[in-house]
Amino acid sequence: MFESAAQIDAALVAHPRFADARASDAQYDLQEAIGLALALGVKPAEARIVPVRDVKVSNFFGSGQIDDMRAVINAHDIKLAIVNAALSPVQQRNLEKIWGIKVIDRTGLILEIFGLRAATKEGALQVELARLGYERSRLVRTWTHLERQRGGTGAVAGPGETQIESDRRVLNDKMARLKRQLDDVRRTRGLQRQKRQRAPERVVALVGYTNAGKSTLFNTLTKGGVLAKDMLFATLDTTHRILPLPSGNTAILSDTVGFISDLPTSLIKAFRATLEEVKEADLLLHVRDMSDPLTERRREEVMQVLDQIKAGPEHGQDILEVWNKTDLLAAEARNSLTERAEASRELDDMMSACQISCLTGDGLDLLREQIEAELTAHDHILNVKITPDAFTARAWLHENGQVLDESSGKNGVFLMKVRLSESDAGRFRAKNARLVQ
Numbered sequence: 001m002f003e004s005a006a007q008i009d010a011a012l013v014a015h016p017r018f019a020d021a022r023a024s025d026a027q028y029d030l031q032e033a034i035g036l037a038l039a040l041g042v043k044p045a046e047a048r049i050v051p052v053r054d055v056k057v058s059n060f061f062g063s064g065q066i067d068d069m070r071a072v073i074n075a076h077d078i079k080l081a082i083v084n085a086a087l088s089p090v091q092q093r094n095l096e097k098i099w100g101i102k103v104i105d106r107t108g109l110i111l112e113i114f115g116l117r118a119a120t121k122e123g124a125l126q127v128e129l130a131r132l133g134y135e136r137s138r139l140v141r142t143w144t145h146l147e148r149q150r151g152g153t154g155a156v157a158g159p160g161e162t163q164i165e166s167d168r169r170v171l172n173d174k175m176a177r178l179k180r181q182l183d184d185v186r187r188t189r190g191l192q193r194q195k196r197q198r199a200p201e202r203v204v205a206l207v208g209y210t211n212a213g214k215s216t217l218f219n220t221l222t223k224g225g226v227l228a229k230d231m232l233f234a235t236l237d238t239t240h241r242i243l244p245l246p247s248g249n250t251a252i253l254s255d256t257v258g259f260i261s262d263l264p265t266s267l268i269k270a271f272r273a274t275l276e277e278v279k280e281a282d283l284l285l286h287v288r289d290m291s292d293p294l295t296e297r298r299r300e301e302v303m304q305v306l307d308q309i310k311a312g313p314e315h316g317q318d319i320l321e322v323w324n325k326t327d328l329l330a331a332e333a334r335n336s337l338t339e340r341a342e343a344s345r346e347l348d349d350m351m352s353a354c355q356i357s358c359l360t361g362d363g364l365d366l367l368r369e370q371i372e373a374e375l376t377a378h379d380h381i382l383n384v385k386i387t388p389d390a391f392t393a394r395a396w397l398h399e400n401g402q403v404l405d406e407s408s409g410k411n412g413v414f415l416m417k418v419r420l421s422e423s424d425a426g427r428f429r430a431k432n433a434r435l436v437q
Contacts, residue, residue, distance in 0.1 A: 010045035011080040012073055013037055016052040016060070023049075028294050033084035033106075035211070039113050045076040059098070060091040066098060073099055082109055086262070089138045107134060107264045114267065122185050129178040130267045136171045202251045202375045202421070204243060205281035207306065209298040210258030212289040213324040216358045218255040221368070238277055245372045246365075249402055254281065261301045268308060279311045283374050284319040290337060290355075291328035313351070320374050321353040322367065327360050345370065380425035383437040386414040393432050400424050 013033050017026040026049050037044050050065055059066060060083065073081065080102050081095065087105035095103045104112070111134055114127045206214045222241035243253040254277055268275070278284065286302060288295055306312035313319055323341065326334050337355050344350040354370050356363035381404070386394045388411070397403065397418045405417040420428060429436055 010076055010078045011037055011042045011082055012069060012076075012078050013044045013047040013082045013084065014050050014061075014069065015048070015084040016055075017049050018052055025294065025297075029084065033082065033109075036084075036106075036109050036113065037082055040109065040116065042080060042082075044082075045078055046072050048072075056091075057088075058090065059094050060085070060087055061095075066095070070099055073101060080104070084109075092138070106262055110260065110264060110267065122182075125178055125182055125185065126267075129175060129182060130264065132171050132175050132178070134264070136168065136175075201242075201249075202282040203254060203280065204251050204283045204285060204371060204375070205254040205256055205278045206285050206287055207256060207278055207302060208258060208287035208322075209289065209292075209302055210260050212258070212287045212292075212298075213358050214258060214287045215255055217285075217287055217322065217324065217356075218253060220358050220361075220364065222253050243371075244368075245375075246369050247372060247402070249372070251282075251371070251375060254278075259302050259305045261298075263305060268305070275309045275311075278306070279309060279315075279317075282318070283371065284312065284317060285322050285371070286319055287322045287324050289325050290323045291325045318374055318377070319351060320370060321351055323353055323355045324358060326355050326362065327357040376419065378422045379419050380422060382416075382418050382420060382425060382428065384416045384418060384432075384435050385437055386416060386435060388412040390432065390435055393428070393435060397428070 013030070015026060015030040015033050017023070021029075030047060030049055034044050034047050048069075050061060050069075052061065056062060061069070069081070072078070078101060081099060081104075083095070083103065083105050085106055087095070087103070092103050092105060111127065111131050114123075115131065118124045118127045206218055208214050218239070218241070222243055238257070239255045241253050241255075243251045245251060256275070256278055284306075286299075288299060292298060303312060307314055311317055321344075323337055326337060329337070334355075341353045341355045344353045352370065352374065354363055354367045356367055358364075384393075384397065394414060394416070397416060397420075400420065401424060402419040403416060404419055405415075407415050409415055
């Protein structure tokens with residue numbers, strides 16, 4: 001798609017600010033666009049906010065703004081322009097023609113980064129499918145080479161297909177093949193999830209805006225060894241590790257791809273096999289960067305993506321907010337966050353939160369305790385009397401539950417006190433109702 005984009009040294013980054021956007025927010029959005037460019041390995045030679053009152057159908061920007069940016073491009077010998085918005089195929093083509101350089105929009109930029117970061121075969125397949133879907137939308141008849149016809153076969157054949165039809169057919173064939181491969185991946189992941197569901201460990205999934213500190217928290221809690229850098233989309237591929245809990249039990253912690261505002265729909269669809277890991281988790285940890293001035297907006301954007309994949313509180317899934325990077329806040333702001341977090345854990349109508357700093361380690365012990373409390377909030381405590389003819393039930397309880405107490409009685413009878421998940425407790429009662437006291 002943009003094979004040489006990551007090798008271009010100098011780039012222009014333009015963030016359109018619409019009339020309803022605040023100037024301060026636009027500045028932070030520009031910084032995020034610069035961060036995306038740096039994540040791609042591109043050095044912005046010029047970055048600017050461009051006020052846009054009305055989007056021009058043909059060129060997106062006004063003629064005066066286009067001329068100003070062309071002067072900057074020529075002055076700095078810039079070879080790439082990044083527009084931090086969604087461009088139509090016609091707008092992208094026209095800007096490239098006017099400026100004489102490569103132009104990519106926000107969707108193309110994110111796809112480029114994902115293409116560089118995907119480390120596994122599954123991740124590469126997902127990115128490639130999204131990329132082809134994006135490329136297909138760029139095939140517009142205004143490209144002259146796409147209007148050429150190719151001859152039909154046979155002496156009496158009619159007109160051949162145009163180049164655009166040929167290209168679309170090739171892309172459709174590739175996309176169909178990738179979808180079949182991803183369906184195989186999805187089935188494999190489904191089998192892996194079934195195995196994890198049969199295991200006694202619960203699954204906890206990390207979600208959050210990109211660069212909020214998810215991978216750093218993952219490494220801190222599990223010694224997971226995942227790449228953690230101050231960079232947007234440093235990691236893409238899902239990783240699972242054992243999470244030790246304060247009681248001595250364990251859970252499975254899953255690190256997933258970070259979210260971002262205006263995440264391309266094609267990526268959400270392509271990454272459905274990965275994002276289903278989020279849907280199936282027993283608990284979501286929403287990691288938030290509390291030093292980010294736009295943290296509340298980032299929170300809403302993450303919740304919107306969760307809702308798109310039918311995950312989160314609106315779909316009956318428990319979530320615990322993790323307020324990270326508090327070491328970057330002033331003392332007064334930290335104290336205020338502490339009070340808010342304590343109140344959230346005491347009130348039933350609020351989403352529970354824990355205030356932490358991965359850098360200093362503050363709040364991590366409390367976070368572990370809260371994770372276990374959230375995981376066991378719906379558990380059932382069963383008192384069970386195991387008779388000699390029901391020792392398979394005793395083995396099942398040891399395998400699937402947490403045995404809190406066990407003692408032997410007369411005539412080979414065992415008395416057990418066991419903690420089980422809601423679903424496991426229901427299954428045990430259905431098969432062994434006579435054993436439950």
